[in-house]
Amino acid sequence: MQIYDYILGGVLILLALVIIAVILLQEGRSKGLSGTISGGADTFLSRGKAKAVDAVLSKWTKVIAIVFFVLVLACNILAYFLK
Numbered sequence: 001m002q003i004y005d006y007i008l009g010g011v012l013i014l015l016a017l018v019i020i021a022v023i024l025l026q027e028g029r030s031k032g033l034s035g036t037i038s039g040g041a042d043t044f045l046s047r048g049k050a051k052a053v054d055a056v057l058s059k060w061t062k063v064i065a066i067v068f069f070v071l072v073l074a075c076n077i078l079a080y081f082l083k
Contacts, residue, residue, distance in 0.1 A: 002082070008075050015071065019064045026057045 008071065012071060015064060015068045019061065019068060022057055022061050022064060027054050
């Protein structure tokens with residue numbers, strides 16, 4: 001194995017862990033009964049702030065997923081041509 005195999009593999013593992021963390025930090029789409037009960041207690045500013053953070057996390061999820069996909073393709077192309 002070449003050194004680039006180890007470097008790209010390490011970057012892929014790191015990106016996989018980051019995308020898992022970003023997805024887990026996002027708020028779920030359905031809040032269920034607890035969201036209905038506590039929904040009236042939320043202030044307008046706290047709901048807006050939560051939506052802003054969710055939007056940023058959603059954007060980062062898309063960016064990291066695209067980078068991960070491109071990096072996997074690059075690894076496979078390198079492996080194919082450098083046998």
